[in-house]
Amino acid sequence: MGEFIDPERVLIVDDHSLVRDGLRSIFDDVFPACIILEADSLQTALQALDAEGEVDLVLLDLNIPDVSYLSGLEALRSRFPATPVVMVSGMTDRNVVRDALAAGAAGFVPKSLKRAAIVDALQQVLSGEIYMPDLPGHERQAAEEDLIRARIDTLTPQQRVVLGHLVAGLLNKQVAYELNVSMTTVKAHVSAILQKMDVFSRTQAVIMANKIGFRG
Known part of the structure; x- marks a missing residue:
């Protein structure tokens, strides 16, 4: 807490x-x-x-x-x-x-x-x-899963792709390479993902995504 x-x-x-x-x-x-x-x-x-x-x-x-x-x-x-x-x-x-x-x-x-x-x-x-x-x-589990899905649904298609890469364990520089974008762009996507999913770290975002089996 x-x-x-x-x-x-x-x-x-x-x-x-x-x-x-x-x-x-x-x-x-x-x-x-x-x-x-x-x-x-x-x-x-x-x-x-x-x-x-x-x-x-x-x-x-x-x-x-x-x-x-x-x-x-x-x-x-x-x-x-x-x-x-x-x-x-x-x-x-x-x-x-x-x-x-x-x-x-x-x-x-x-x-x-x-x-x-x-x-x-x-x-x-x-x-x-x-x-x-x-x-x-x-x-309770179903309500939590519904809430996670609702938050992931607010992500843009590109943010969903980035989240999928985070779930797969890729670092920011690897995501940048995979998507052929700059590190700055990846960091901006990650920040937006954390905000929309209402979490404070990428680890929390990954744990949340894993609860509903999200892969991107």
Whole structure:
């Protein structure tokens, strides 16, 4: 796990005040210095972020009145790409989890989780990891594989070729030779691959690609 930093400002978006109160109480207990902003719709959430500036974390309910499925997540990711958004939902269907993570959610937290598990999930997200709920073993693996495929699908054809060479164990200079391009071009492709796959090293990218048997 990466270095964990206490959040300074968090936005809770849910149209049920009882749910907002429950999440607020968790932050009050675990992160007493954290400033909590609240919104009961996507519109008020965007207004709050425009007025108050970006926050360290957004907790977004999947079902709020002015949102259709993941449109709220997509709007927040588009307007505030540097702000991690955690989906909070009573549903833990694998397809919903997969779609949310593929659309850029930093985590998916079921409302049914116990308090300690919610704290653990939030700490994982704040340290830069993606939190996925405990689905049954085969479903969890399938959801992870779906997420990896969705990220690889964002690569350009040339980036997919480069990733295939990385999976095969080639060094940058060997990739440059194989593709008849400069080292600078290869490095640019590798950087783009890491960014799109949301990993920090080529080793992580290769491990991820190997999980779905990607060969280029």
